[in-house]
Amino acid sequence: MHRVVCPGSFDPVTNGHLDIISRTAGLYDEVIVAVLINITKHSLFSVDERIDMLTEVTKGYGNVRIERFHGLLVDFCAANGITAVVKGLRAVTDFEYEMQMAQMNYRLAKVETLFMTTNPLYSFLSSSLVKEIAKYGGDVSGLVPEIVLDRLHTRLAEE
Ligand code: PNS
Numbered sequence: 001m002h003r004v005v006c007p008g009s010f011d012p013v014t015n016g017h018l019d020i021i022s023r024t025a026g027l028y029d030e031v032i033v034a035v036l037i038n039i040t041k042h043s044l045f046s047v048d049e050r051i052d053m054l055t056e057v058t059k060g061y062g063n064v065r066i067e068r069f070h071g072l073l074v075d076f077c078a079a080n081g082i083t084a085v086v087k088g089l090r091a092v093t094d095f096e097y098e099m100q101m102a103q104m105n106y107r108l109a110k111v112e113t114l115f116m117t118t119n120p121l122y123s124f125l126s127s128s129l130v131k132e133i134a135k136y137g138g139d140v141s142g143l144v145p146e147i148v149l150d151r152l153h154t155r156l157a158e159e
Contacts, residue, residue: 003030004084004114007073010035010050011043012148014130016122018057020088023116025061032080033058037070044131044155057145074109084112090123 006021010033025031033054037047045053051066058064069076073085085105087098102113118125125143134140134152141149 001030002028002084003032003080003082004028004086005032005034005073005077005080005082006086007034007036007069007076009038009041009043009127010054011127012045012050012130012144012152013054013057014122014125014127014144014148015142016088016090016118016125017127018145019119019122020086020116021058021064022061024086025064028086029063031061031064031086032082033064033066034069034073034076035066037068045151049151053145053148053151056147072108074105074111077111078109082111084114086114086116088118089115090118090125 004024006017006024008017010017021031021033035047035050035054043050047068051068054066058066067080076082077085085102087102089095089098098113098115105111105113122143130140130143130152135156140152144152
């Protein structure tokens with residue numbers, strides 16, 4: 001049984017994240033999408049809201065589970081019998097930081113990291129850019145799932 005984790009902030013989940021999650025679900029027995037609880041980082045959506053959106057957009061996959069975690073990712077892996085981390089790589093700019101984390105996680109607890117290249121349709125996509133563009137009235141449809149688009153518009157209208 002190979003259980004892997006796709007960790008992240010998912011503030012909010014994008015079609016790029018979903019692409020990685022769905023392809024990972026096709027390769028492994030179980031995928032845990034782990035949402036980092038980071039109280040120091042200002043987020044647009046609460047962890048509960050992010051988990052709600054992730055649950056909704058992954059409900060079609062029988063082997064994807066959404067969880068939250070705080071502290072070290074390697075501790076979450078140990079507590080959940082997770083053998084590897086799967087991360088999406090968009091461009092070389094992601095590589096340096098991702099490699100550093102991958103090597104540190106291996107050094108800490110022998111947790112492996114597997115990189116999946118993103119679909120080129122989404123290689124420019126990030127949650128931060130989506131939030132910035134939506135905030136200034138730009139069109140982000142097609143970049144995030146419909147339910148996220150609705151919640152994004154509602155949240156930004158409230159602010
Ligand atoms: O979506 P993000 O914000 O790029 O995700 C980053 C994340 C959550 C994968 C990374 O920050 C992480 O693993 N944080 C948990 C704390 C930890 O284990 N830090 C040491 C990394 S070597």
